[in-house]
Amino acid sequence: MVNTYLSREAARRLKHGAPWVRREDILSIEGTPALGEAVQLRDEQGQLLGLADVDLEASYAVRRLGYADETAEGLIPRHVRHAFERRALTVDDPRFCRVINDDGDALPGLIVDRYDRHLVVQTLTRAMDARLQEISRALVEVSGAESVLLRNDTPRRRQLGLPSQRPHVLHGTPPRWTRVLELGARFTVDLQYGSGVGYPYDQRELRRFLARLAQGARVLDPSCHVGGLFVHAGRHGARSILAFDSDADTADLARENGEANGLLGRLQVERGDALDVLHGVQDTFDLVLLDTPDATSAETFVEQVRLGLRATRHGGVLLIVGYHPPLPMGGFDNLVAEACEQEERRSFRIARFGLPPDHPTLVGFSATDYLSGIALEAS
Incomplete structure (x- = not known):
């Protein structure tokens, strides 16, 4: 098996649970590792640190696969x-x-x-x-x-x-x-051509929380995907729902999912880009569901949150979901606060959300926590 020797600092980080190290942390490699072949990691003294994938073309050239007591076989x-x-x-x-x-x-x-x-x-x-x-x-x-x-x-x-x-x-x-069954709702998803890998399981904790917010609410969902958020708002008593998605086929699927979950007569789903929708909306809503997968930068994210606040009535709730990248790690709260300041809206955080249990991450390595969610009561 190929041996890869790492610097003292890289070895220290791995011993403290780091999942990766960079190319410059590699001191030497004995042999030529093939892609998909696990290598042994060693420190400067030759002590075995564990198993890893090594790809010198990647920014994180060493990715940990197993610990010192694990074997590559199986x-x-x-x-x-x-x-x-x-x-x-x-x-x-x-x-x-x-x-x-x-x-x-x-x-x-x-x-x-x-x-x-x-x-x-x-x-x-x-x-x-x-x-x-x-x-x-x-x-x-x-x-x-x-x-x-x-x-x-x-x-x-x-x-x-x-x-x-x-x-x-x-x-x-x-x-x-x-078909997806989740929290009492059912969704049809497109496995082969739908966005992402079919259904956003990572938003489960947000959907669970919606049961407490939706009763009697007028809801806006500017980027609804297959309806995972607004369906749960509707199932828990939302009075009316206005939803959009930038893809026409996805919007049709979201409409079908809403109707399959008993929202006929309370739901309107149209095709529309989230930013265009938020710029054009004239009314205000009790509950705004602001998922931001199309925010390509921190600036675009701030603009979406600012417009989401504008669409939220006094005392209403704005639910925000952000992703890292493109948002800087640890910058989510600051960007939300910046949007509130620009809109001159005093807001109160009533809930915070992260990834659900089926998305485990490594303690101490925040880069693996790619989703942040927050519920704001906007004054």
Whole structure:
């Protein structure tokens, strides 16, 4: 097995749980590691630190896979099995959740979402790209999945400098459409051509909280995706809902999901870009659901929050979701405060949200906590 020697500072960080180190932290490599082949990490004195993927073309050249007492043989199936066992303990319905979350499951660069008997995979490193057959085999053996679909056509891959790929079948015959059951609601999602990898499981805690806010509310959702937020607002008593999505097919699917959950007569879904919607809205609402996946910079995010505040009535609630990147890590609260200041709206934080239990992250490494959510009561 190839040995990779790291600097004293990099070794110290790994011993304290760091999931990655940079290229400049590598002192030397004995041999030439192949993509998808685990290497042994060692400190300057040769002490074994654990197993890792090494890709000298990546910004994080070393990604930890296992600890000093782990063997490379069977590592992928072992970690996959542990990830499924963890969801069985922590998720209300493990048939519908994220079952593998990157470094949080000791499988750096691997994302897997579960839709009952169907799995959707996304890889975010060249090393995981090289393991796709092994990954698919392990997923089927552990879960008994009927199908495994690769979705490497997402913006995240492009941001990382990885090539975009068309949806690709790894196992079985994946359906285009499938059903998600969550918190008493049901959604139809497009596994093969929908945005992301089908359904935003990462917003589950926000959807759970909506039950406390929605009774009798007039709701605006400027970027609704398949309706995951507004459906729960409607199920818990929202009086009326006005929703938009920039993609016409997604807007149609959101409308169907709303009607399937009993919102007929209370729901209007149209095609529209979030910023254009917020600029054009003349009315104010009791509850504004501001998901910001299209915010490409901190400046765009501040503009969306500012316009969201403008659309929120006095005493109403603005629910905000932000993502890192493009937002700077640790900058979410400051950017929200900046928007409040620009709008001259005094706001009170009534709830804060992060990732749900099926999105485990590493303690002490905030870069893995990519989602921030907040509920504001706006004066």
